[in-house]
Amino acid sequence: MLVNSRLIVLLGFALLFCLAAAYQDVKLVPGRHYQASEVRPVHNLVRKYMRYSTAASSFVDMAAGWTSCGLACNSPDVHDVTLNLTWHVDIPLSDGLIGVHTHDKEIVVAWAGTHRYRALITDMSVMTVPYMGTKGNVHSGFLESVQGAGRTVESHLRRLMTDYPDYMVVFTGHSKGGAEAALSALDLVGRVDGLRERVRVWTFGEPRLGDTHFATIYNKLLGPVTYRVTSAADPVVAMPPRFLFDYCHHNLEIWISNAEGDIYVGEEFRECAEDPRASGSVDFYDRSILWHKNYLGLPPQDHADAEFSW
């Protein structure tokens, strides 16, 4: 009898632990406005993934002895992520990290933004090239970056997915890193069995990534699991302009419409996800780069300034 009750208590604890440690998902309805107070869980995820995106810079380098993304990711609500890979490729330029978050049961693939001036060269390669034999065309600079690190990322991800079969896989990044996160997710979903069922994509201040055909391909495969977060009057999300090479955004836009953190969720489109009531409602001349560096207060100002180097 005593043994039984102990067993029950033990099982109870085990169950509690399982419930506590789990991937958090959010449900948002396209075309709906939310007050900041209604979407605190969304804010928490935005801050968490922005921290990983910020950490995916040259600061966090396993070659320099980093084992977790530590201070760069740490906060009262975020536990450390154990690093599995950091990459810093010079040509074509790209940086990023893969980490494992045991508490939230997620594998994080984070691509760094334009934190090295050389990355601007990548940003400016706005010519589009055909995407993997499809009708879609994609930003040639981002494609080069993703292909440069692609094989290494893929082999590490495959091993982690085998070792952590019940973990979600989250691709994330800010700015150029957001575009690369979305593109590498799309690329790997086509190559890694079982990834499509476990993947989420969270991007911040992502520039346009490809043309209308590309957006259609993206939306079909990853639209329902992608959160493309845009901040108030961020000008980067309006680049490159629509009229250039038929550039068009993919689903699903989560527009943080003001400093209070109110949210408007863009309509879902089959082809091209540009809801004129979301960030597109802001006139180009009213936009400010300050909003690109402010996703609910992240990245932190000192980090944003310090991280720029050649």
Ligand SMILES: *[C@@H]1O[C@H](CO)[C@@H](O)[C@H](O)[C@H]1NC(C)=O
């Ligand atoms: C990365 O993860 C794989 C799979 O779990 C593991 O075998 C490998 O040792 C890890 N590498 C590092 C550097 O942690």
